[in-house]
Amino acid sequence: MTNDTPKTIQIFLPHGDPRGIRVAEITTRIVQVIEVPRSLLPEFLKMPESDQVALYFLFGEAEDGADPKVYIGQTGDLRARLAKHNKEKEFWERALILISRTNSLTQTHALFLEWCCLQAARKAARYRDENGNSGSKPHTPAPLEADCREIYATGHTLLATLGYPIFTPVAKPLSATPPDELFYCRSAGVDGRGMYTEEGFVVLKGSFGQRAHGRSIVGMPAERQRQRLLESGTMQIEGETMTFERDHLFNSPSLAAAVILGRSSNGWIEWETKDGQTLDAVKRQNTRIA
Template identity: 45%
Template sequence: MLVSLTNNLTQIHELYLESLSIEKARQCQRYELLNGNGGQKPHTPIPLKADCDEIHEIGSLLLATLGYPLFEPLTDQPPTQTEQVFVCNRASVKAKGIYTNEGMVVLKGSTAPYVTKRKTDKRMVEIREKLLSKGVISLSGSHIVFERDYLFKTPSGASGFLLLGSSNGWVDWKTEQGISLHEYEGRTLSLAER
């Protein structure tokens, strides 16, 4: 909810802001939208549009500051040079991810076997079924494929999901040069302390 202290928001402001919010939330794909419509984007004069864009930007910043990054993308698209891409290439898994302050983002196009020969964690299978029904992943032969970037709260949660069992994500996620996430983060911290 956005409120104007000067009571100068019109119906055009409201419709434009609603439409813009739905559009940005869909682009970010952080959450499943339950809206029945896409909002109405009325003809908006350029000065009014600029006001609405600024209001939305401030609202987005405030929401993110309060811990609700509704309109923030999971990663930079494409990943910037400051974002280190990690790979999990174990047991026929071919996945790429980026570690952020929110967790591990498994990138679109990552694949993993649908079933494994090892003991399967029932909870991971349930999560897979849920993500299949939401369209986050799809089946391609005997593998799952990520159809979009997806955030897991922990690196181990991400690698466990891919491997369908327990996993130490701090060890299983590595740079292309073979440096584990644990080692990489340790090096980054030691450089920051200097």
């Protein structure tokens, strides 16, 4: 429920440190998202914003280097809830808290937003959620649900702006992707499809590569990444191949190619359009200054 209209977003640093607590808002709306490093949680709990009904997200990196983790919750007693999570949950490193500048969120808002956000996060599949059962959709009057949908859309934008695109899939649907934006990596026992995006290179679900790998990646990031993807279930072994069970974002085309081919690779050359144009030719050599 987001759109591509221009927006002005303000990020306030209450302590002047860009690595510390950050407060983000779209200047024409009442929703704020506050990012709090775990080490600064005591400082946040002294702020008046911590005394509100809130929706919150706890983010942390996975120990196996695979998909990062998130826990989504809501509460009418934010100070007590976050203090409890600080004592009992180990995985998280940063909390992001969604509140209303006018203190107008109710428990009914928060319950619906928790359910809505958990469904959206699971659909996007960027993060492994720590919630367990998501429960059923809470009963919410239609006017209030409409408010919640607007709050969700604002939260979507602010979370992504702060570096947490939790509700955005790593790749656009194939139905919305022009054929010339799809790239292929193929050889004996290898059939990869992918997209070059603003964040990196996405290998698409159903792609498969060689189970065996060459000496050129032994001890290298590509070998370690292969093992992590197998351990997390992103890839599954099927006979002599390894198949992607879901879309996966790599930070470079070359790492994506090396993982799927099982050897050291230049992804700018290995990934080609269906007409045989390399990723390099399409995305780098074709750049023109107007």
